[in-house]
Amino acid sequence: MDKAFSHNNISFPANWLRLSTPADKEAQGISWVTPEEPPVVRAPLEREKRDGIARAKDTAWKMLHPSDWRELPDKNMPEEWASYRAGVVSECQRLEGEYALAESYEDFDKIKQEWPINPDEQAERDRMESEEEAAKSKREEDKDGE
Numbered sequence: 001m002d003k004a005f006s007h008n009n010i011s012f013p014a015n016w017l018r019l020s021t022p023a024d025k026e027a028q029g030i031s032w033v034t035p036e037e038p039p040v041v042r043a044p045l046e047r048e049k050r051d052g053i054a055r056a057k058d059t060a061w062k063m064l065h066p067s068d069w070r071e072l073p074d075k076n077m078p079e080e081w082a083s084y085r086a087g088v089v090s091e092c093q094r095l096e097g098e099y100a101l102a103e104s105y106e107d108f109d110k111i112k113q114e115w116p117i118n119p120d121e122q123a124e125r126d127r128m129e130s131e132e133e134a135a136k137s138k139r140e141e142d143k144d145g146e
Contacts, residue, residue, distance in 0.1 A: 002014045002015060002017075002018060007028060007029070007030060008028070008029065010028070017030075042105060045102070045104070045105060045108065048105070048108055049099045049100060049102055049108065052095070052099040052102075052108065052111070053095070053096050053099045053100065056091075056092050056095035056096055056099070056113070057092060057096070059092070059113075059115065060088050060089065060091070060092035063088045063115065063118070064085060064088055064089075066118075067081055067084075067085060067118070070085075071085075078119070080119040081118075081119055084116050084117075084118050084119055087115075087116035088115065088116060091113070091114060091115050091116065095111065095113060098111045099111060
């Protein structure tokens, strides 16, 4: 709206559509038509399944790659990292299986990814939550002390 236009060789100001009555619009042969939603076009299901599997493998690789050095023979991998890496592999395998078994777009769309959080990120989240909880407790103590 609010754009000048011409119709049937008549020029209309930018605010005409907003300010005119339905009768004025009808007299000029102008009506509002809500466009139909275009249909959703998706790739064939088999391609979606292949792409889903490829994305799962790519995500797993990107999650595992930064910690590959921990698997070197001279390194002692901490249990939390071994568990994380096993969780990534397990989630990738679960997703591969679910994508392969999807028989419809509805089945495909129901698949949810549940990747584990790496130990460094988890430690950072725990630290931040602890700091937030400490700050909240301090605010409550300060509030009660007033």
